[in-house]
Amino acid sequence: MNTLLRNANVVDVRTGDVRRGVDIETADGRIAAIGEGGSAAASSAGVDLAGAYVVPGYNDMHAHTLQLDDPSGAYRLMLAHGVTGYRQMAGSPQLLARRAAGGFPDTVDAPALLLLPGDLLTPLNAASPEAVREEVRRQHAQGADFVKMAFIAGSVYPAAQEEANRVGIPLGGHLPGPIPAEEASRLGIGFIEHLGPGLGLLSSCNHDHAAIHEQLAAEKPMRLPRFPGAGKLFAKLIPRIVVNPSLRTSAETVAMMRRAVDAFDEDRVRALAAVLAENGTWQCATLVRVRASQLSDEPAWAENPALRYMSEATLKFWDRTLERYRRLPASTREVFRELYAAQLRLVRLLDEGGVPMIAGSDVTGAIWLVPGESLHREFDELAGAGIPPLRVLQMTTLDAARFAGADDLGLVEPGYRADLVVLDADPTADVSAMHRVSGVVRAGRYRDRAELDRMLEGVAAERSGG
Ligand SMILES: [Zn+2]
Structure with missing residues (x-):
């Protein structure tokens, strides 16, 4: 399918430079040519984007959409919000086999599946060093792109990391509680999600860290009853x-x-950032998920108009979850508020320290997160932490591509995949421009705002049984 976009302002996400009045021609899902206005085609055919900005498609680098019984609604929501790619965060031998058999072809109707792991590492398959080594080898043989840890014991982690390093597969996910981030980074952890989660990175970023790590080391790991x-x-x-x-x-x-x-220490954060940057340890902070979990009762969540895209069953489940949150002691909720503020400071300092980062939302499965829209909230959280607009844009485009090892993703250049977002304001000036999606190109297929709105309405109608 060939598409011609005319007179666009193309953002180079490496530098933030904007090329004005450019024509973009796509063919077979890729950018075929880019030229000064009028040069790509002599005719007046194509879509006139005068005044609009074109950036690479957004990627939600922490998603669980493949686990849905029917992900088609989630995919339409993602596309309508400019999300053209995602990293699936939990897989299975079945999903890996399905992908190997061509079960997830590139299509204009869904975002691209960039990366797929095998089963989560949990006490089910990773109860001992021997078991975890075997599981890492098995997932590597199954064709997993990476191994994700969820709830594994600190005593098991070093064996998992050693085996992953040996066979050459990235391992990351949730930091096992007692393992300080700097230690995991030195051992070779590829990526850390949710800043931990929980206390996570912050356990290293305060002048009480030695005592806190000692206490964490004494905690009993999660065990399954036999x-x-x-x-x-x-x-x-x-x-x-x-x-x-x-x-x-x-x-x-x-x-x-x-x-x-209380003991938060910026110098300790800078020291941690230096280690993470040196070792290339990626962070996918999923601030929106952290905020939704730790500050669940903020009125903005329950009042979010995008909730109309979610099913009745999901909304009921979230209401029950909110009720459970409200039963927490007020003092606990107050600690979460201060913790979240500290996590925002942490993220800004990590970025300033050159720690590689990708943007992800943890949709779906987490309270309050709506596919597509949740990534936009992540942009706002990152900006709210003090991260400049261009960096936020990079985290969801070029840095996502670097993370995925995709050298044809994340730039608006000939030869790159024609996955693009059209914005009606300059995203390098203000992050809010990243929300102003006036068109989306997925695998070369252009959809204008009216078509994107019809997709959204379609999902809302299905949800309400209409
Ligand atoms: Zn997740």
């Missing part, structure tokens, strides 16, 4: 845990969070 069916029960519990993990925070952990916040 009875037939325990694994199945655990798998069933996972959605209830991940919808808001902060609900499971123990009083001891809340006290540690309090100490870490």
Whole structure:
């Protein structure tokens, strides 16, 4: 399919430079040619984008959409919000086999599946160093792009990392509680999600860190009860845990969070940032997910107009989850508020320290997150942390491509994939411009605002049974 976009202002996300009045021609899902206005085609055919800005498509680098029974609604929501690619954060041998058989072809009707892991590492498959080594080897052989840790013990982690390094597969995810981020970084962890989660990176970023790490090391890791069916029960519990993990925070952990916040130390953050930058340890902060979990009762969440794209069952589940959050002691909720403020400071300092970062939202599965829209909220959270607009844009485009090892993604250049977002304001000037999506190109197919709105209305109608 060939598309011609005329008179666009093309943003070079490497530098923030804008080339004005440019024509973009696509063919077979790729950018075929870029030229000064009028040179790409002598005719007046194509779409006139005069005054609009063109950037590479957005990528949600922490998503769970493939786990949905029917992800088609989520995909339409993502595309309508300019999300043209995503990293799937939990896979399975079945999904890996399906991909190997060509089950996820590039299509104009869904964002691109950039990366796919195998099963999450949990006490189910990673209860001992021997078991975790075997599981890492198995997932590598199954064709996983990376291995994601979810709930593994600190005593098991070094074996997992060593085996991943040995076979050459990236390993990352949730930092095992007692392992300081700087230590995991030195051992070779590829990426850390949600700034931890929980206390996570902040456990290193305060002048009380030695005592806090000692206390974390003494904590008992999550163990599965040993009875037939325990694994199945655990798998069933996972959605209830991940919808808001902060609900499971123990009083001891809340006290540690309090100490870490009170003793927050910018010099310690800079020291950690230096280690993470030196080792190329990626961060996918998913601030929107952290905020939704830790500050669940902010009125803006329940009042979000985009909730109309979610099913009745999901909204009821989230309401029940909010009720559980409201039953937390007021003092705990206050600690979460201060913790979140500290996490915003942390993210800004990590960025200033040159730590590689990608933008992700953790949609779906987490409370309050709506596909597509959640990534825009992540842009706002990153900007709210004090990160400049161009950096936010890079985290969802070029840095996402670098993370994925895709050398034909993340720039508006000939030969690159024709996955583009059209904006009606300059995104390098203000992050809010990244929300002003007036068109989306996916695999070369252009959709204007009216068509994107029809997609959104279609999803809303299905949700309300219309
Ligand atoms: Zn996740």
